Amino acid sequence: MSDKEKKEIEELVPQSDSEVGEKIIETVSEVTDVSKIEKEAPATPAPAFNLGGNRDRRKNERRPSRRPERARQEFDNKIISVRRVTRVVAGGRRFSFSIAMVIGDKKGRVGVGIGKAGDTPIAIDKATSAAKKSMITILLNNKNSIAHPVEAKYSSARVSIMPAPGKGIIAGSAVRVVLELAGVKEVSSKILSRSKNKLNIARATIKALEMLKEGKIKKTKD
Template identity: 60%
Template sequence: MANMQKQRRNGARTGGFREKPEFEQKVIDIRRVARVVAGGRRFRFRVSLVIGDQKGRVGFGLGKAGDTALAIEKAYHQAKKNLIKIHLNKNASISSPVSVKKGSVKILIKPAPSGHGLVAGGAARYVFSLAGVKNVTAKIVSRSKNKINQAQAAIEALKKLSAQNADS
């Protein structure tokens, strides 16, 4: 008995060094969705998440699976495929104001001075914080509460900004 406890203690985790993951992730939405078949309903989980390294890279992904953990993993891999790189100015803000419409969601983003902070609501807040944008004001100008479209609109706005920066 004492020998088993000793083995267990030696085999247990000792709190060793653990690598920090490449990207931080934030789950925006988890939904249970169903399709109707002859025998009844078949349920799956749909997960939407945002990943970012807080250094200018951010991505959005959707994943569906029979289990939430698998759906999160699928969404993470899709988000890695959809990564975009944005340019931040010296005070961790964007370069110019931009407006984007995605579905029924319209988002207005304006740069802010250093020390202002991240003023954004909904899923756009997660997108900007994981992208590393520290000083920005964003307003979602719609009555829609669709978090997926909010996140995609925020990412489209950042894409539009990076395209503007590439042109100039």
């Protein structure tokens, strides 16, 4: 019998219990060694999934707005009267708008103007340009109040304005609009006529404030 045949017979013969136990111990030790290696090896982090897509990146990478920034207006404005005028012609009726506007810088300059046009935006532009042409500069004291009482009349409207320290602006109708846009504070006003025409009242207020140029400025102590 050759050596090769003997080896094949030995492999077919069942091994003893001791030999089998030794082989089991060897395999267990190998497994434990592998577990140690796995513990010592750094764990690779799990890939993070962004469920929200690229929203955060899009927020940071937004394109700059192409719209030019609006320049701050030199004057504040407020419309006090809007009238729609109808004119009957051979072809039918034609409508136009008449707008009365007050503008001011709240630093002592104020003006009133009227604009007439077939479209409202054009009428507003005309009223603004007319108000700029008629602007006046008011003499105020260090508390942005007037130095002395004034009273003026324009058409059928009559307005009286008096200093009122510590009371703010006590006024109504178009008088208040003119005083606020002119930057006048701590005054009291009264409409002495029955006229409800806001344009005439505003012009009477402007006329009264113009009288402050004739008086002297009185500086008040804090």
